[in-house]
Amino acid sequence: MDAAPGQVSTTDGAGPWYRSVAHEREVFRAAAGARLPVLLKGPTGCGKTRFVEAMAHELGRELVTVVCNEETSAVDLLGRHLVVGGDTVWQDGPAVRAVRTGAMLYLDELVDARADVLTVVHPLADHRRELFVDRLREVVRAAPGFQLVASCNPGYSMAGKELKPSLRHRFVTVSFDWPDAAVEAEIVAAEGGVEPKVAKRLVGFAAKVRALPELALPETVSTRLLVSAAQLIAGGLPPRLACRCAIVEPLADDSDVIGALGDAVDLAF
Ligand SMILES: Nc1ncnc2c1ncn2[C@@H]1O[C@H](COP(=O)(O)OP(=O)(O)OP(=O)(O)O)[C@@H](O)[C@H]1O
Ligand SMILES: [Mg+2]
The missing domain is CATH 1.10.150 (DNA polymerase; domain 1)
Incomplete structure (x- = not known):
């Protein structure tokens, strides 16, 4: 994995086209207004990522995407020290960047990530809206626009893993199915x-x-x-x-x- 995982997309231009299928736009807007995180669940190829891209654009947020896999750890989200020209410099990970700047953080296939990622996501996903970066001994509070989004595919995940109830209960959940x-x-x-x-x-x-x-x-x-x-x-x-x-x-x-x-x-x- 890269030293700084997390793909950033800007929200310039006309924005991605997303055709509403049910009430997903209203629910997402309401959740964002209430500062609640959103979980998108649905099969592969049903439009989850396109929807997040469209919502980030419509709400005027930068989108920071982390595609989780079985090696994705808390360090990948929080950041790490890098050696640059003989000096050691800290580089914020994607979650810290999103939290500091008030961006939309999209944790794609969150269920596949390692268990220690939960220690990052839990305090971010409830009323605290904060991260503890242990290597900096710093608590980072979310800037006002910060929005946490995760996705999962209940029909298929690596090693048949499921999200724990304590995590699921923190997310407003939008279920995607095939459109009419x-x-x-x-x-x-x-x-x-x-x-x-x-x-x-x-x-x-x-x-x-x-x-x-x-x-x-x-x-x-x-x-x-x-x-x-x-x-x-x-x-x-x-x-x-x-x-x-x-x-x-x-x-x-x-x-x-x-x-x-x-x-x-x-x-x-
Ligand atoms: N409601 C929609 N509006 C516009 N395009 C859509 C919609 N639903 C699906 N698509 C099309 O389907 C493609 C796949 O959608 P997308 O990548 O968002 O799926 P996904 O649910 O994120 O899949 P995965 O779980 O594999 O990541 C999009 O690139 C787009 O062309
Ligand atoms: Mg996707």
Whole structure:
């Protein structure tokens, strides 16, 4: 991991396009107004990251993202001493930077992080809104705009881990599901650059596959996969080939499952 993990995106320009699916915008705004942290839960490719990017832009906050994995530790969030030209200098980690500057801190896949990350997140996620940086012996209180956001995918996480109730209870939680067909077709058309009728066919295909639990896919057809297929189609690839490469193969390795998915593609196109 880098000495200073945490990707910073600025909020200039028109901002990312996010199509509301339910009440997620209102809930997020209310939570931000009440200075409560937000947990986004939902399957891969359902729009969680795009939503956070859009909300950061709409609320005028810098977005600091940390994609957590099983090696992400408290030090990665808080910061560390670096040796620069013979001197030792302190470098704030992404959580400390976000807290000091009043940014939006997005802990993507928080459940995958190491247990000591909880010691950082707990005091940040309740009324204290502060961090204790033990190596500096400093308590850093959150600047007014600071907003904590985390995401998790209940259907899939490394090593089947779950967030502890003591952590979950600190977050206002927004659950994401696949949008209604008409809304998802709008997203696929806009993001994929295809005609509405092509988007509708892709979404119809997704609905069929999502209704087939017997395929036992670890994750089902996501909006992301539909957008990728649409982008290939918009670039001139025949729809069946586009679906095969952008949807079927990323979803499965088993030849029977690939066959069943291919049949569903053939029915759609
Ligand atoms: N409501 C939406 N509005 C606009 N685009 C969307 C929406 N939902 C999904 N998308 C499209 O789906 C893509 C994938 O979404 P995103 O990266 O936000 O998923 P995610 O839930 O963060 O997935 P992961 O859990 O794998 O990180 C986006 O890049 C965008 O093209
Ligand atoms: Mg994401």
